[in-house]
Amino acid sequence: AKAAVGVGSGVAVSGGRVYVAGGLGAGVEEEVWSAALAGPTVGPWTVATPLPVAVFRHSLLATGGALISVAGHDGAGAVAVVRAARLSADGSVGAWEILGALPAGRFGHGAALETGNILVAGGADDFSAVADSHQAALGGSEYLLERAQDGGFSVDYASSNWRAGAGAELAGLTPNSPYFLRVRVRSRTGVEGALLVTPSTRTPAAVPAS
Secondary structure (H helix, E strand, O other), X not given: OOOOOOEOOEEEEEOOEEEEEEEEOOOEEEEEEEEEEEOOEEOXXXXXXXXXXXXXXXXXXXOOOEEEEEEEEOOXXXXXXXXXXXXXXXXXXXXXXXXXXXXXXXXXXXXXXXXOEEEEEOOEOOOOEXXXXXXXXXXXXXXXXXXXXXXXXXXXXXXXXXXXXXXXXXXXXXXXXXXXXXXXXXXXXXXXXXXXXXXXXXXXXXXXOO
């Protein structure tokens, strides 16, 4: 069994695992737990990367590559922040990052994913129940740049690591040497695009010492 049971936890399923985040127990919780699913059987629960802020009555969504926590209540008031964490192939949860925010704090709402959009409806703010709905695109692309002196990308290899923005610099090139470059893009939810590999190019000869 899970180590603790909270009220108003967020629950989502992805990649054959169930994830439970936040909730109200002895206090508002930030814990995240996961367990493997095998038919109707739930495997042992393991602790995953906790939410940065404890919440309950939020929504937890799952894509093929990420968990998304939408708004909720932190014990003091309704929160509007939407956070996402990548899921690794083994089901482990990465670091949580702010993905955006609703126009106002919301808890007890419904939320769903549809073709790259987050849909949020209903719930309550700090004063009363609300009947409106909101939609926003996930967005937030990242890029990976790699270089090497061979097409197998093993000789003099270097990587920019995944990063936001369209610019990256890989220093330490060897003069008068061939280099291959390849670039990949992925969405905030972990969906990767096709790999782009450039033909080799040779660096200029070293500047003679004066």
